Amino acid sequence: MFRLDGYKAVVIGVANDQSIAWGCARALHAQGAEIALTYVNEKAKPYVVPLAEEVDAKICLPLDVRDADQTNALFDAIRAQWGRIDTLVHSIAFAPRDDLHGRVIDTSAEGFGVAMDISVHSFLRMIRMAEPLMVRGGTCMTVSFLGATRVVENYNIMGPVKAALEASVRYAAAELGTKGISVHALSPGPLKTRAATGLSDFDALLSAAAERAPTHQLATIEDVGAYAAFLASREAFNVTGGVHPIDGGYSIV
Incomplete structure (x- = not known):
């Protein structure tokens, strides 16, 4: 079995114990990695801090990815306490409610920009900050x-x-491969996370996904975390640029 002893892993996007990011953090920690967590605001802090304690995260800081000062503070803390990063997990997505619930062709320019900035460009910004520490x-x-x-x-x-996020993964992987930095997109089937419940008729989507998947089971945050932990390991060093379905076969039928 692979191990991650001595690894330093930054996990961005934990909102509560149902978050995909939490499944990743817990799995990375179980394999030996040291964890840093972030929480988006003071409202989320009471849900995230106990989880940080559970994985013995010495770094647990606020991070609204639109806030350059908070971003710099996070990476300054990592630089001071760890001096390096081995793994970065970005599990953040957002679109304004009106734009999320409307037709794609009716999306406002402002809403589209917000969704792209938080869901896509923030990943590129986090990679850029992590790169010199890897x-x-x-x-x-x-x-x-x-x-x-x-x-x-x-x-x-x-x-x-x-x-756009998946295309960014491919380009980032191509640009960073010679530095030994791999880039991946994890693609689980429907999961009942806080963010996903913002979608219309989400319960119906969950039911249909379980029926459709060859295993007739929805993915869990534990499934996603186990896959993420493997990708973080040296055993997966020659894998990069992919979109990895973790969905009981949901995506093939």
Whole structure:
């Protein structure tokens, strides 16, 4: 079995114990990695701090990815306490409610810009900040969904946004491969996270996904975390640039 003893892993996007990011943080920690977590605001802090304690995260700081000062503070703390990063997990997506619930062609320019900035460009910004700290190579991961490549009812503007995210993964992987830095998109099937419940008729999507998947089971945050932990390991050093379905076969039928 692979191990991550001595690894330094930054996990961005934990909102509560149902978050995909939490599944990743817990799995990375279980394999021996030291964890840093962030929380988006004071409202989220009471949910995230106990989780940080559970994985013995010495770094647990606020991070609104639109705030350059908070971003700099996070990486300054990492630089001071760790001096390096081995793994970066980015599990953040957002679109304004009106744009998320409307037709793609009706999306406002402002809403489209916000969704792209938070869901896509923030990943590139985090990679750029992590790159000089990945002194012995590393792994960068984000979270996508089947709606990036196929029309999923009610996924709406997040479909084009996730398509841009997946393209960004490929280009970043090509640019960083010679430095030993791999870049991945994890693509679980529908999961009942706080962010996903903002989609219209999400419970119906969950039910349909479980029926459609060959295993007849939805993915769990534990499934995603286990896959992320493997991709972070040296055993996966020659894998990069991919979109990895973790969905009980949901995406093949």
